[in-house]
Amino acid sequence: xxxxxxxxxxxxxxxxxxxxxxxxxxxxxxxxxxxxxxxxxxxxxxxxxxxxxxxxxxxxxxxxxxxxxxxxxxxxxxxxxxxxxxxxxxxxxxxxxxxxxxxxxxxxxxxxxxxxxxxxxxxxxxxxxxxxxxxxxxxxxxxxxxxxxxxxxxxxxxxxxxxxxxxxxxxxxxxxxxxxxxxxxxxxxxxxxxxxxxxxxxxxxxxxxxxxxxxxxxxxxxxxxxxxxxxxxxxxxxxxxxxxxxxxxxxxxxxxxxxxxxxxxxxxxxxxxxxxxxxxxxxxxxxxxxxxxxxxxxxxxxxxxxxxxxxxxxxxxxxxxxxxxxxxxxxxxxxxxxxxxxxxxxxxxxxxxxxxxxxxxxxxxxxxxxxxxxxxxxxxxxxxxxxxxxxxxxxxxxxxxxxxxxxxxxxxxxxxxxxxxxxxxxxxxxxxxxxxxxxxxxxxxxxxxxxxxxxxxxxxxxxxxxxxxxxxxxxxxxxxxxxxxxxxxxxxxxxxxxxxx
Numbered sequence: 001x002x003x004x005x006x007x008x009x010x011x012x013x014x015x016x017x018x019x020x021x022x023x024x025x026x027x028x029x030x031x032x033x034x035x036x037x038x039x040x041x042x043x044x045x046x047x048x049x050x051x052x053x054x055x056x057x058x059x060x061x062x063x064x065x066x067x068x069x070x071x072x073x074x075x076x077x078x079x080x081x082x083x084x085x086x087x088x089x090x091x092x093x094x095x096x097x098x099x100x101x102x103x104x105x106x107x108x109x110x111x112x113x114x115x116x117x118x119x120x121x122x123x124x125x126x127x128x129x130x131x132x133x134x135x136x137x138x139x140x141x142x143x144x145x146x147x148x149x150x151x152x153x154x155x156x157x158x159x160x161x162x163x164x165x166x167x168x169x170x171x172x173x174x175x176x177x178x179x180x181x182x183x184x185x186x187x188x189x190x191x192x193x194x195x196x197x198x199x200x201x202x203x204x205x206x207x208x209x210x211x212x213x214x215x216x217x218x219x220x221x222x223x224x225x226x227x228x229x230x231x232x233x234x235x236x237x238x239x240x241x242x243x244x245x246x247x248x249x250x251x252x253x254x255x256x257x258x259x260x261x262x263x264x265x266x267x268x269x270x271x272x273x274x275x276x277x278x279x280x281x282x283x284x285x286x287x288x289x290x291x292x293x294x295x296x297x298x299x300x301x302x303x304x305x306x307x308x309x310x311x312x313x314x315x316x317x318x319x320x321x322x323x324x325x326x327x328x329x330x331x332x333x334x335x336x337x338x339x340x341x342x343x344x345x346x347x348x349x350x351x352x353x354x355x356x357x358x359x360x361x362x363x364x365x366x367x368x369x370x371x372x373x374x375x376x377x378x379x380x381x382x383x384x385x386x387x388x389x390x391x392x393x394x395x396x397x398x399x400x401x402x403x404x405x406x407x408x409x410x411x412x413x414x415x416x417x418x419x420x421x422x423x424x425x426x427x428x429x430x431x432x433x434x435x436x437x438x439x440x441x442x443x444x445x446x447x448x449x450x451x452x453x454x455x456x457x458x459x460x461x462x463x464x465x466x467x468x469x470x471x472x473x474x475x476x477x478x479x480x481x482x483x484x485x486x487x488x489x490x491x492x493x494x495x496x497x498x499x500x501x
Contacts, residue, residue: 109123
């Protein structure tokens with residue numbers, strides 16, 4: 001974490017400046033950043049991210065009155081950083097919120113309730129029901145229709161088809177953030193309750209109450225390793241996601257036993273018993289809902305990638321591009337100009353330079369935050385670290401957010417992208433930038449998981465709990481500081497990674 005606008009890191013022998021190009025605070029693994037495991041290509045940043053964010057924030061503005069000043073993101077050294085200006089953690093942000101939030105709080109309090117931790121339980125069921133009964137069917141219909149039309153649509157109509165899919169996906173993702181945000185609030189409250197009232201009596205962690213909630217499902221063909229358009233979906237790779245299933249019955253039995261022990265500790269207090277029951281029910285339920293939502297988010301990707309492939313092929317035929325994949329290194333305005341026949345003598349050089357920039361940026365590991373973080377946000381981060389994480393010791397190589405309990409000692413395997421999936425051997429510790437649904441089969445092989453980014457409700461967190469393997473996320477630079485073959489001990493209960501001797 002950084003407190004100033006001069007974030008720097010030492011990578012591959014160089015002093016890398018992560019200072020944002022504009023004032024503000026930014027996070028590399030917030031919201032859409034959780035789905036981006038590497039540097040981003042120009043077309044995806046300029047077209048997809050911009051439109052996804054606009055649709056997401058439009059939903060939040062309409063639903064709860066949440067303002068979000070532009071720009072919604074910046075790119076630093078090729079990496080995506082999401083603006084935190086919408087968070088109500090500064091005087092300026094609170095003043096922006098008041099004119100839109102207060103009227104909605106008076107007229108539709110249940111929609112606003114999930115934003116506020118103490119009242120989240122009053123409205124999250126409404127958001128979930130609307131997602132399940134209205135938004136999800138509408139989203140599935142929209143994406144299925146695009147997939148059916150993408151081959152026959154005139155090439156000139158394909159940009160509009162892509163825009164429609166991005167708008168639908170951005171709105172869909174907004175619901176993920178709403179449910180995920182409420183889930184995080186419940187889980188954090190459960191963690192604090194457990195640490196204060198239960199841990200002193202029986203030890204363990206609140207995480208013991210969240211393992212084995214659902215059976216892992218094979219990821220769908222539209223699953224991705226990262227949402228950047230330049231990377232193929234699982235179906236396009238032709239991979240079959242077959243992996244041993246975890247001992248779900250055993251995990252559930254362990255969880256039920258720990259639940260009974262926790263309930264027994266507070267049985268003498270009606271208030272505490274009720275509080276534990278409510279927090280536990282909501283945290284367990286939303287764990288499952290979160291993964292259910294995430295599975296469908298990238299349904300639009302096959303149609304969009306096919307549309308882009310057709311656009312690239314058309315520009316190759318027109319002599320505008322040498323290869324269809326070069327399209328990813330253009331910006332949208334350049335695509336439009338090329339489609340209209342406006343050639344540019346600098347286009348080939350620009351494409352090659354941008355491709356090289358992405359390759360160079362892949363050597364870097366971005367910080368979790370950069371810019372001027374508001375004091376209240378720094379305080380919240382400190383509280384979360386105290387309540388969910390563990391203090392570093394002399395033996396600690398890395399620390400992060402504990403998200404799936406237990407310990408495992410095994411060789412590390414650093415996996416940066418899908419091309420290296422087959423490098424992971426059974427029993428090794430998966431060390432990754434972050435994970436998305438296409439990574440799921442690796443969890444069946446791994447003895448533990450460590451990631452640079454993520455939080456309690458990122459993909460790695462939820463799936464590690466399904467498989468019952470230790471996991472620590474949000475370590476910032478695990479993929480740089482750990483090496484494949486290095487024997488490490490992962491403590492998913494306390495959030496530490498130590499070298500094993």
